[in-house]
Amino acid sequence: MSMQSNLDALYRQVIMDHYKNPRNRGEIVGDALTVNMNNPSCGDKIQLHLKVDGDVVRDARFTGEGCSISLSSASMMTETVMGKTVDEALELSGIFFGIVQGEDYDDEKYDLGDVEALQGVTKFPARIKCATLAWKAMEKGLDKD
Amino acid sequence: MINVRDVREQFPILDQEVNDHPLVYLDNAATSQKPVQVVEALEDYYRRYNSNVHRGVHTLSSVATDGYEGARDKVKTFINAAQREEIVFTRGTTTAINTVAASYGRANLQEGDEIVLTPMEHHSNLIPWQQVAKATGAALKYIPLQPDGTVSVEAARATINERTKIVAMVHVSNVLGTMNPIKEVAKIAHEHNAIMVVDGAQSTPHMSVDVQDLDCDFFAFSAHKMCGPTGIGILYGKKPLLEEMEPFEFGGEMIDEVGLYDATWKEVPHKFEGGTPIIAGAIGLSAAIDFLNDVGLDDIKTHEQQLAQYAMDQLSAHDDIEVYGPPANERAGIVTFNIHDVHPHDTATVLDMKGVAIRAGHHCARPLMNWLDVAATARASFYLYNTEADVDAFVDALVSTKEYFGDVYAE
Ligand SMILES: Cc1ncc(COP(=O)(O)O)c(C=O)c1O
Numbered sequence: 004m005s006m007q008s009n010l011d012a013l014y015r016q017v018i019m020d021h022y023k024n025p026r027n028r029g030e031i032v033g034d035a036l037t038v039n040m041n042n043p044s045c046g047d048k049i050q051l052h053l054k055v056d057g058d059v060v061r062d063a064r065f066t067g068e069g070c071s072i073s074l075s076s077a078s079m080m081t082e083t084v085m086g087k088t089v090d091e092a093l094e095l096s097g098i099f100f101g102i103v104q105g106e107d108y109d110d111e112k113y114d115l116g117d118v119e120a121l122q123g124v125t126k127f128p129a130r131i132k133c134a135t136l137a138w139k140a141m142e143k144g145l146d147k148d
Numbered sequence: 149m150i151n152v153r154d155v156r157e158q159f160p161i162l163d164q165e166v167n168d169h170p171l172v173y174l175d176n177a178a179t180s181q182k183p184v185q186v187v188e189a190l191e192d193y194y195r196r197y198n199s200n201v202h203r204g205v206h207t208l209s210s211v212a213t214d215g216y217e218g219a220r221d222k223v224k225t226f227i228n229a230a231q232r233e234e235i236v237f238t239r240g241t242t243t244a245i246n247t248v249a250a251s252y253g254r255a256n257l258q259e260g261d262e263i264v265l266t267p268m269e270h271h272s273n274l275i276p277w278q279q280v281a282k283a284t285g286a287a288l289k290y291i292p293l294q295p296d297g298t299v300s301v302e303a304a305r306a307t308i309n310e311r312t313k314i315v316a317m318v319h320v321s322n323v324l325g326t327m328n329p330i331k332e333v334a335k336i337a338h339e340h341n342a343i344m345v346v347d348g349a350q351s352t353p354h355m356s357v358d359v360q361d362l363d364c365d366f367f368a369f370s371a372h373k374m375c376g377p378t379g380i381g382i383l384y385g386k387k388p389l390l391e392e393m394e395p396f397e398f399g400g401e402m403i404d405e406v407g408l409y410d411a412t413w414k415e416v417p418h419k420f421e422g423g424t425p426i427i428a429g430a431i432g433l434s435a436a437i438d439f440l441n442d443v444g445l446d447d448i449k450t451h452e453q454q455l456a457q458y459a460m461d462q463l464s465a466h467d468d469i470e471v472y473g474p475p476a477n478e479r480a481g482i483v484t485f486n487i488h489d490v491h492p493h494d495t496a497t498v499l500d501m502k503g504v505a506i507r508a509g510h511h512c513a514r515p516l517m518n519w520l521d522v523a524a525t526a527r528a529s530f531y532l533y534n535t536e537a538d539v540d541a542f543v544d545a546l547v548s549t550k551e552y553f554g555d556v557y558a559e
C-alpha cells in the first residue's frame with residue numbers, strides 16, 4: 004500500500020467526521036462516574052463520564068484534549084457502548100483491542116459501527132495508544148473487580 | 149564552517165529511505181545519531197579488550213581501565229573541569245540529577261529552605277526536587293519566565309533570597325531552545341550561599357561548555373544526545389561538594405573497607421560509581437568527544453543556529469503555524485511549533501509518512517506546556533549533520549500536512 008493510502012486509511016473520512024463533530028462530547032448532569040485517562044507520553048487527556056443504570060450503560064460522554072485519533076475514537080466508543088450492557092461493552096472493548104492489533108473479528112456477531120474505521124491504525128504502531136485511550140477509560144470505569 | 153557533506157559520511161544511518169522518502173532526522177533533542185567513529189570504538193572494545201575495570205590484574209583489564217579512566221580525562225577537558233575526580237559517570241542526566249537531589253538535597257535541606265527552579269525544566273530536573281521538597285519540608289519557588297520564554301537575570305534575582313539553598317536550571321530548554329543565563333544566575337545563587345545545579349542535556353552536545361566559567365556547582369548531561377551511546381551520562385560536581393556527599397548507590401567498586409556491619413567508601417568519583425561501571429559507554433563517549441572536537445563545537449552551534457533561523461524564516465510565512473520561544477539568534481537549534489487546528493501527533497504522523505522524523509507531545513516538560521497554554525507541541529531539533537535541504541523537506545511536509553488536514557476538514 005502506498006504511503007498516501009496508508010494515511011488515508013488512518014484518517015478515514017468517518018474518523019475526521021467524528022473529530023470535527025464529536026458525538027457525546029460534554030459532561031453528564033447528575034449522578035455519573037468519571038474516569039480520567041492520560042496518555043503520559045504525549046499529553047492526551049480524556050475524561051469519560053458514564054452513567055450505569057443497573058447493568059446497562061445509559062449514558063457515555065467525554066471531555067478532554069487529544070489528537071484526531073484519540074478524540075474520534077472517544078466519540079465512536081461512546082456511541083457504540085451507549086445502551087449496551089456492561090458485559091457487552093467490555094466484550095466489545097476486547098474486540099476493539101484486537102482490531103487495532105490487526106486481528107480479524109466476526110463482523111456478523113459484533114456491530115462496531117463506525118469504530119471499525121479505526122482499523123487503519125494498525126499500520127501506525129505509535130498511534131495505537133491514541134486509539135485505545137477512551138476504551139481503556141471505559142474498561143476502568145466499568146470494571147467490576 | 150562545517151563541511152556537512154563530510155560529516156554526513158560519518159553517519160551511515162542518515163543514508164536511508166523511510167516510508168519511501170529520504171530520511172530527514174529532526175529529533176536530535178531526543179537523541180542524536182552516532183558516527184562510525186563511535187560505533188567502531190564500541191566494537192573495538194567488545195572485539196579486542198572487553199574486560200572488567202579496576203579489579204583485574206590481567207592485561208585486558210588494564211587496557212579497559214585505561215579506556216574507561218581515559219574517558220574521564222577527556223570529559224574533564226571537554227567541559228573544562230578543574231580536576232578529573234569531579235567527573236562522575238552515571239546512567240544519564242536523569243540519574244545525575246537524582247544523585248544530587250538525593251545525596252546533597254535530602255542531606256542539606258530542611259523546612260524553611262527554598263529550592264528555586266524555572267517553569268521550563270525537563271521533568272528530570274523537576275521531579276527529583278519535588279521529592280526533595282516533600283521529604284525535607286523545603287519549598288519550591290519558580291523564577292517567572294519572560295513573555296518570550298526566556299529567563300531574565302532580574303527575575304532570578306527577585307526569586308533567589310537568603311532562604312534559597314539550591315537553584316536548579318536547565319542550560320538550554322529542550323522545548324524553546326532558550327539559552328539561559330547560567331553564569332549570572334550562579335553568581336546570584338552564590339551571593340546567597342546557595343548552590344547552582346545545571347541540566348546541561350541540551351547544551352553540551354551543541355556548544356562549548358566551561359563549567360569553571362559558568363561557576364556552577366553541579367552540571368549534568370547525557371552522552372546519547374551528543375553522538376555517544378545510550379546508557380551513560382555525566383555528573384560534574386565541585387570536588388568539596390562531592391566529597392561531603394554520601395553515595396547514592398551501594399555495592400561493589402565503591403567501597404574502601406567492608407565489615408559485617410559497616411563499610412567505608414572510596415574517594416570521589418568512585419564512591420558514586422557502584423557496581424561494574426559503564427565501560428563500553430565511557431569508551432563510546434570518549435570517541436564522541438573526539439569527533440565533536442574535530443568538527444568544532446563553535447561551528448556546530450553556528451550551523452544549528454543558522455538552520456533554526458532558516459526554518460523560522462520559512463515558517464513565519466505561514467500564518468497558521470505558531471512557533472514558540474525567542475527569536476532564532478537567541479536560541480539553540482530547536483524549533484517548537486503547532487499548526488492551527490492540527491494536533492501535533494497528527495502533524496508528526498504525516499511528516500513521518502514523508503520521511504521526516506520530529507517529536508510531538510509534551511517533551512517531558514508538562515509545566516511549560518501549561519505556561520504556553522497548549523496540550524502538546526511539535527518539535528524539530530537540528531544537529532551538525534542537518535542541512536537546509538532537510539529544512540526544506542520539513543517545511544514541504546508541513547505544507548502537505550496543512551493541505552491534507554485542510555482537505556479532510558473541507559470534506
Ligand atoms: C533538558 C533535558 N534534561 C534532561 C533530559 C533527560 O536526559 P536523559 O533521558 O538522558 O536522562 C533531557 C532529554 O530527554 C533533556 O532534554
